[in-house]
Amino acid sequence: MTARTLAPLVLVLLAGTAAAQPARPIPYPVMPPPQFERAVEEGTRTRTGEPGPNYWQNRADYDLSATLDPATATLSGSGTIRYTNESPNALPFLVLKLRQNVHKEGVPRNRYVEVTGGVTLSNFTVDGQPVEEVTEGMPEPGQYRIDGTVLTLALPDTLATGEAVTLAMDWRFRVPPSEGAFRQGTDGEVFYIGYWYPQMAVYDDVYGWHTDQYLGLGEHYMGYGDYDVEITAPEGFLVWATGTLENPEDVLSPQTRTRLDRAYATDEVVHVVTADERAAGTSTADGPSGTLTWRFAAEDVRDFAFAASDRYVWDATHAAVDQDGDGDDEAVLINAFYRPEQAAWARSAEFGRFAIEHLSALLDLPYPYPHMTAVEGLIGGGMEYPMMTLIGGARNDQSLFGVTYHEIGHMWFPMIVGSNEKAYTWMDEGLTSYNTNVGAGAFFDGSAANRPEVDAWARNRQSHYFLAGTGYAVEPMRHNDLYPLGGGTPQVDPVQNASRGVASYSTPAVLLRAIEGLYGRDRFLAAYRAYADRWAFRHPYPWDLMNTFEDVLGDDLDWLWTPTLFETWTVDHAVAAVEETPQGVRVTVRDEGLAPMPAPVAVTYADGRTETQTVTPDTWLGGAREATLTFPPGGAAAVTIDPDDFTMDVDRTDNVWTAPTGEGGVNSSN
Numbered sequence: 001m002t003a004r005t006l007a008p009l010v011l012v013l014l015a016g017t018a019a020a021q022p023a024r025p026i027p028y029p030v031m032p033p034p035q036f037e038r039a040v041e042e043g044t045r046t047r048t049g050e051p052g053p054n055y056w057q058n059r060a061d062y063d064l065s066a067t068l069d070p071a072t073a074t075l076s077g078s079g080t081i082r083y084t085n086e087s088p089n090a091l092p093f094l095v096l097k098l099r100q101n102v103h104k105e106g107v108p109r110n111r112y113v114e115v116t117g118g119v120t121l122s123n124f125t126v127d128g129q130p131v132e133e134v135t136e137g138m139p140e141p142g143q144y145r146i147d148g149t150v151l152t153l154a155l156p157d158t159l160a161t162g163e164a165v166t167l168a169m170d171w172r173f174r175v176p177p178s179e180g181a182f183r184q185g186t187d188g189e190v191f192y193i194g195y196w197y198p199q200m201a202v203y204d205d206v207y208g209w210h211t212d213q214y215l216g217l218g219e220h221y222m223g224y225g226d227y228d229v230e231i232t233a234p235e236g237f238l239v240w241a242t243g244t245l246e247n248p249e250d251v252l253s254p255q256t257r258t259r260l261d262r263a264y265a266t267d268e269v270v271h272v273v274t275a276d277e278r279a280a281g282t283s284t285a286d287g288p289s290g291t292l293t294w295r296f297a298a299e300d301v302r303d304f305a306f307a308a309s310d311r312y313v314w315d316a317t318h319a320a321v322d323q324d325g326d327g328d329d330e331a332v333l334i335n336a337f338y339r340p341e342q343a344a345w346a347r348s349a350e351f352g353r354f355a356i357e358h359l360s361a362l363l364d365l366p367y368p369y370p371h372m373t374a375v376e377g378l379i380g381g382g383m384e385y386p387m388m389t390l391i392g393g394a395r396n397d398q399s400l401f402g403v404t405y406h407e408i409g410h411m412w413f414p415m416i417v418g419s420n421e422k423a424y425t426w427m428d429e430g431l432t433s434y435n436t437n438v439g440a441g442a443f444f445d446g447s448a449a450n451r452p453e454v455d456a457w458a459r460n461r462q463s464h465y466f467l468a469g470t471g472y473a474v475e476p477m478r479h480n481d482l483y484p485l486g487g488g489t490p491q492v493d494p495v496q497n498a499s500r501g502v503a504s505y506s507t508p509a510v511l512l513r514a515i516e517g518l519y520g521r522d523r524f525l526a527a528y529r530a531y532a533d534r535w536a537f538r539h540p541y542p543w544d545l546m547n548t549f550e551d552v553l554g555d556d557l558d559w560l561w562t563p564t565l566f567e568t569w570t571v572d573h574a575v576a577a578v579e580e581t582p583q584g585v586r587v588t589v590r591d592e593g594l595a596p597m598p599a600p601v602a603v604t605y606a607d608g609r610t611e612t613q614t615v616t617p618d619t620w621l622g623g624a625r626e627a628t629l630t631f632p633p634g635g636a637a638a639v640t641i642d643p644d645d646f647t648m649d650v651d652r653t654d655n656v657w658t659a660p661t662g663e664g665g666v667n668s669s670n
Contacts (some may be wrong), residue, residue, distance in 0.1 A: 023623075024591070024594070024620070024623060024624075024625055025569070025594055026596075026621060026623070027558060027559050027562035027563050027567075027569075027595075027596065027621075028558075028562055029558045029562070030543070030546060030558045030561050030562060030566070032541075032543040035206045035207055036206055036541060036543055038206075039052070039205050039206050040052070042054060042205070043055075044056065044205040044206075045205070045206070045541075045543075045544065046547070047547055048547055048548070048551040049530075049531065049534065049544050049545070049546070049547030049548030049549070049550070049551050050534050050548070050551075051534060051535070051538055051544075055205065055538070056086045056087055056088070056205060057086060057204070057223065057224070057538065057539065058083065058084060058085055058086050058087055058200075058202075058203050058223065059083070059084045059086060059223065059224065059225055060081050060082070060083045060084075060199075060200040060223055060225045061081070061082045061084075061225045061226045061227075062079060062080070062081055062082075062197070062225060062226070062227045062228070062229070062304070063079055063080045063082075063227075063228045063229075064077060064078070064079035064080075064197050064227065064228070064229045064230070064304070065077065065078050065079060065229070065230040065231075065232070066193070066196065066197075066229070066230070066231050066232070066306075067231075067232040067233075068175075068191060068193070068231065068232065068233045068237075068308055070186075070191065070233070070234060070237070070308075072174075073174055073175045073177075073186055073191075074172065074173070074174050074175065075172070075173055075174075075175055075193060075196055076170075076171075076172045077170065077171045077172070077196065077197055078123075078168075078169070078170040078171070079168070079169070079197060080166055080167065080168045081166070081167045081168075081198070081200060082164055082165075082166050083159075083164060083165050083166075083167065083200055084162075084163075084164040085159045085160065085161055085162065085163055085164070086161075086162070087161065087203060087205070088161055089161070089208075090158045090159065090160050090161065091155070091158065091159040091203070092141075092154065092155060092158045092159075093139070093152060093153055093154045093155060094152075094153045094155060094159070094165075094167075094200065094201075095150060095151070095152055095153070095200070095201035095203070095209045095210075095211055096150075096151040096153065096167075096198045096199060096200055096201060097149055097150060097151070097198070097199050097200075097201050097214065097220075098118070098119045098121075098146065098149050098150070098151055098198055099149050099195035099199070099214045099220075100118055100119045100173045100195055100196065101118040101119055101146070101148060101149045101214075102118075102149055102214050102215070102216055103115055103116040103117065103118050103173075103176050103180075103181075104116075104117060104118025104119075104148075105117070105118075107148045107149065107213075108148060108213060108215060109215050109216045110215040110216055110217045110218075110481055111182070111215070111216040111217050112180060112216075113176070113180050113181065113182070113216055114176045114177050114179065114180025114181060114185075115180075116173070116174040116175075116176045116177075116180075117173065117174055118173060119171050119172070119173045119198075120171060120172045120173065121133075121146075121169055121170070121171050121198070122169070122170045122171070122172075123168070123169060123170045124144065124167070124168070124169040125167070125168045125169070126142075126153070126155060126156055126165060126166070126167055127156075127165055127166055128166075128168075129142070129156055131143060131144055131153065131156070132144075133145065133146065138152075138154070139152060139153065139154040140154055141154045141155060141156050141157075142154065142155075142156045147213075148213045148214075149213050149214040150201070150211055150212075150213055151198065152211075153167075167198075169198060171197070171198065173196075175191060175193065178377075178378040178379065181378070181379075182216070182379060183195075183379065183383045183390070184196075184305070184378070184383070184390065185378055186378070187377060187378055189309055189310075189311045189339070189377075190307070190308075190309040190311065190312070190339075190375075190376075190377040190378060191307065191308045191309060192305070192306075192307045192375060192377065192378055192390045193305060193306050193307070193308070194303075194305040194383070194385055194390075195214075196305075197304070199222065199303070200223060200225075201221075202221050202222065202223045202420075202539065204539050206541060210420070210422075212422060212423075212481070215481050217480060217481055217483075217500075218421075218422040218423075218425070218479070218480030218481040219421045219422055219425070219428075219480065220303075220421060220422055221418075221419075221420035221421065221422050221423070221539075222302035222303050222418070223302060223418075223539075224300050224301065224302055224418065224537055225300075225301070225302075226297075226298065226299050226300065226301075227242065227243060227296070227297065227298045227301060227304045228295075228296075228297050229241065229242075229243065229295070229296045229297075229298075229304055229306075230293050230294070230295050231293065231294045231295075231296070231306055231308070232291050232292070232293045232294075233291065233292065233294070233308045234287070234290060234291055234292075234310070235280035235284055235285070235286055235287035235290055235291060235292050236278070236279055236280035236283065236284055236310045237284070237292075237308045237309060237310045238273065238278075238283060238284065238308070238309060238310070238312050238314060238337060239251070239292075239294045239306060239307070239308045240306065240307055240335060240337060240373050240375070240388075241294070241296045241304065241305065241306035241307070241388070242296065242298045242301055242303070242304040242305055242306070242385060242386045242387045242388055243296035243297050243298030243301070243304070243370075243387065244296060244297055244298070244370045244371075245294065245295070245296055246295040246296060246297055247293075247294070247295045248260070250285060250292070250293070250295075251284055251285055251292045251293070251294050252283075252284060252285060253281065253282055253283060253284060253285055255277075255282065256272055256273060256283055256284070256314075259271070259272045259273075259316075260272055260316060260333075263316035263317050263318055263333065263334075264318050264331045264333065265331075266317070267317065267318075268317065269315050269316070269317045269349045269350060270315065270316050270317060271313070271314075271315055272314040272315065272316045273312070273313055273314040274313055275313055275340045278310060278311065278312070278313070279310075283314075298369075298386065298387070300368075300537055301369075301386040301387070301415070302386060302414075302415060302418055303385055303386055304385075304386065305385035305386070305388050305390075306388075307337060307373075307375040307388070307390070309337070309377075311339050312337040312338060312339060312375075312376075313337075313338060313339070313340050314335065314336070314337055315335070315336040315338075315345075315346070315348065315349045316333060316334060316335050316336070316349060317334045317349045317350070317352075317353050318331040318332055318333055318334055318353070319331070319332040319334055319352075319353045319356040319357050319360075319367070319372070320332075320357060321356060321357065321360050321366045321367050322360075322366055323366045323367070323368055325366070332356055332367055332369070332370065332371060332372060333370060333371035333372075334349050334352040334353045334356065334371070334372055334373075335349070335352075335371060335372070335373040335374070336348035336349040336352065336373075336374050336376075337373065337374070337375045337376065338374075338375075338376035338377075339376060339377070342376055342395070344395040344396055344397055344399075344400045345376055345395070345400065347397060347400065347401075348374050348376075348400065348404060349374075351374075351400060351401045351404040351405065351443075352372055352373075352374055352404060352408060354405075354439075354443055355372075355404060355405045355408040355409070355439060356372050356408060356411075358405075358439050358442055358443075359405075359408065359409055359411075359412060359435060359439070362435060362438060362439070362525075363412055363435075363528070363529055363532050364525075364529045364532075364533070365412065365416065365529070365532050365533060365536060367411060368416070369386070369387045369411070370387075371387055372387055372389075372408060372411065373387060373388050373389070374389050374391055374404055374407075374408075375388065375389065375390050375391070376391060376392065377390070377392050378390060378392050379391075379392040379393070380392055380393045381393060381403060382403040382404075382406060382407040383407070384407045384408075384410035384411070384415070386411070386415050387411070389404070389407035389408060389410075391403050391404065391407060398444075401440070401443060401444075402436060402440060402456075405435075405436050405439045405440065405443070406432055406433070406436040409432040409435045409436055409439070410428060410432050412431075412432075412435075412532065413427065413428040413431045413432050413435075413532075414427070414428040416532070416536050416537060417531075417532055417535045417536055417538075417540060418535075418537065418538060418539045418540075419535075419539065419540055419541075420539070420541070421480070422479070422480050422481070423479050423480065424477070424541070424542050425476075425480045425500075425503075425504040426476035426477070426503065426504050426505075426507070426508040426565070427508075427540070427542060427545065429504040429505045429508075430476065430504060430505060430506075430507070430508025430509050430511070430512070431508065431509075431512070433505045433506065433508070433509035434508070434509040434512040434513065436456065437456035437457055437509060437513075438456075440456040441455070441456060441457075457510075457513065457645075459645075462506050462509070462510055463498065463501065463502045463505070463506040464502055464506040464507045464509075464510050464648070465650060466498070466502065467498065467499065467502045468507075468568070468570045468648075468650045469570045469572075469593075469650050472498070472499055473499060473502060473503065473507075473568040474499040474500070474502075474503045474568065475503060475565065475566055475567055475568055476503040476504060476507055476508055476564070476565050477542065477565050477566050478503065480500070480504070483499055483500035483503070484499050484500075507564065508564075508565070510648050511560075511564050511565070511648070512524075512528070513646055514560075514597070514646050514647055514648050515527075515549070515553075515557075515560070516646070517644055517646030517647065518598060518646075519553055523552075523553060526552050527548060527549045527551075527552035527553050528549075530548055530551075530552045531544075531545050531548040531549065534548060542565070546561050559596050559617050559621055560597075560617075563594060563595035563596070564595065564648075567594075569593065569594035569595040570593045570594060570595055570648075570650045571593045571595045571597040571647055571648045571649045571650060572591070572592040572593030572649060572650050572651050573589055573590070573591055573592070573593070573597075573599045573641045573642065573647070573649055573654075573655060574589070574590045574592055574641070574651075574654035574655065575587065575588075575589065575590075575639050575641060575654060575655065575656065575657040576588040576589060576590035576626060578636060578639050578657050578659075580633070580635075580636065581630075581633075582633070583630055583633070584630045584631050584632050584633045585603055585630070585631040585632070585633065585634065585636045585639075586628055586629070586630050586631075587601055587603065587628065587629045587630075587631065587639050588626055588627070588628045589601060589615050589626065589627050589628075589629070589641060590625060590626050591620055591624070591625055591626070591627075592651075593649075593650065595648070596617045596620035596621050597617065597620075597647045597648060597649075598614050598615060598616055598617055598647065599614065599615040599627070599641055599642065599647065600612060600613075600614045600641070600642055600643065600644070600647070601613055601614065601615065601629055601639065601640070601641055602639070602640045602643045603631045603636050603638075603639050604636070604637050604638040604639075604640070605634040605635055605636060605637060606634070606635035606636075606637045606659075607634070607635075609634070611631045611632060612643075613629045613631065615627040615629065635659070636659060637658065637659050638656065638657065638658045638659065639656070639657040640655060640656050640657075641655040641656075642655060
């Protein structure tokens with residue numbers, strides 16, 4: 001970011017005399033923190049938004065096994081983590097996340113969870129050497145300490161640049177009941193297992209180790225790696241997971257494999273397992289000891305989750321995506337696992353196919369993974385994991401489409417573009433909400449709709465407008481764990497409790513739509529796609545996104561970022577006066593808000609002609625509260641500010657002027 005000449009480091013610029021116009025605030029320049037500036041100086045980031053020539057990421061690769069016992073709702077796991085230090089710094093200690101410990105008694109939380117005991121670790125070794133747990137003080141080399149959901153390991157030997165270390169351990173936990181799990185768990189029929197293994201924390205080029213606790217509300221920041229995973233579950237249980245199923249012949253019946261193969265070859269939705277086929281020997285293979293072990297492998301993913309149930313039916317189809325960029329589409333398997341009582345889920349696979357194909361085209365970034373799977377149950381909304389999403393709640397077609405598209409949208413943000421959704425939630429939820437609105441418009445446009453109730457951009461469907469200007473809005477750049485109240489806490493004030501969702505989802509979505517309106521769809525998409533391409537399988541910060549947009553669009557946009565992302569300033573334009581003069585139609589626009597958004601103005605004449613002009617941001621950045629535009633002469637019938645409704649104006653009741661009957665617009669004002 002560069003300081004603009006029109007916006008020096010002051011908050012208030014007086015325009016005219018105090019008696020003539022009130023002073024208005026001028027947005028301060030976006031000022032990245034010193035840690036980000038240092039990364040720019042060290043060449044890992046740039047001021048144009050591209051990764052720098054010295055950009056690096058550490059890597060963790062996992063070899064894991066899990067045994068699920070549905071009767072006792074317990075999971076027993078073991079595995080190894082190979083951690084490679086690609087940073088320029090020697091690492092004397094490592095940090096791991098034990099997210100299941102959010103269910104441990106005494107652990108800090110900011111939402112209700114069921115206390116189930118958390119994770120029990122055993123047989124912890126580093127390169128084959130046992131390490132010892134300590135409960136107080138800083139661990140010494142060869143020791144580790146668990147504090148809530150964070151494990152700090154002091155390595156026996158410092159890990160030098162370019163070296164790798166292998167951690168091995170066993171663990172066990174009780175799968176939490178869905179009523180107190182909110183993103184995973186079990187309801188006794190369905191098991192959706194997330195955050196189930198010790199995972200390396202992210203060590204990046206800006207802040208180093210990210211050691212913040214998982215409190216429940218805020219989500220996660222995760223690194224990339226390869227996973228080889230074995231999952232043992234009872235025969236008859238359908239199991240699906242992140243990655244490719246490596247041994248279908250061992251776990252699926254011949255009938256199921258044949259139908260699954262057909263899903264790759266037909267555009268129809270194939271019923272791979274129906275309601276009356278949910279049994280070992282019919283849906284799955286028979287297990288010699290009553291269990292089956294499913295093997296999955298995944299490359300370059302940031303997490304691994306799996307689902308298991310003997311109550312699911314299974315639908316499948318495929319999406320056509322040019323994953324290799326050679327002009328030929330590859331078949332991406334689309335799965336839907338659900339209980340047959342959920343009637344709307346009969347269209348889940350259809351919705352999943354559309355979302356994968358549409359998002360691949362919208363972002364010009366093909367979906368890179370072998371499958372996309374939607375799983376029904378447990379939660380009230382949706383939750384994303386690589387190649388997997390968990391969706392619950394009663395749904396009709398429109399509702400199921402919306403949440404399916406949104407959760408699949410997260411495969412790009414933050415699964416491919418690996419932002420820190422815990423600290424900067426808007427970077428994944430806001431961008432995904434924008435994409436979801438575009439996707440809903442594309443899917444329901446045509447014979448299925450053109451109905452107002454599916455207009456995703458309608459103001460009654462964008463919660464930004466419910467809080468903007470009320471005093472309850474919170475800036476999107478706030479850390480996810482620091483919003484007022486929080487999900488799952490008592491609704492002391494429902495309006496205030498909505499601030500996190502508004503700031504993280506709706507406000508950044510309407511901001512992106514405003515940029516699209518200002519620059520046109522083609523230029524907007526060029527910037528948006530450049531950001532996605534530059535930071536695919538990397539870790540962007542907000543300033544990387546802002547710098548990329550400014551680089552591609554060619555403009556300094558601090559005047560836009562500051563009021564909307566760092567503050568809660570609002571846009572509020574009004575038609576102050578309309579006057580016919582010999583020189584033309586003079587329209588005075590008054591800016592009654594704080595955010596200096598351009599004001600597009602359309603004059604419609606009595607003969608049906610329309611003329612448009614725009615009050616630019618520089619007018620407001622100069623301190624003005626009013627601006628006058630002169631349009632060609634003629635009988636003005638109507639004047640409209642922001643006719644396409646993209647500027648985020650919070651009060652459109654004063655955006656339209658119409659000529660009084662019989663006056664033709666002469667000397668009229670309001």
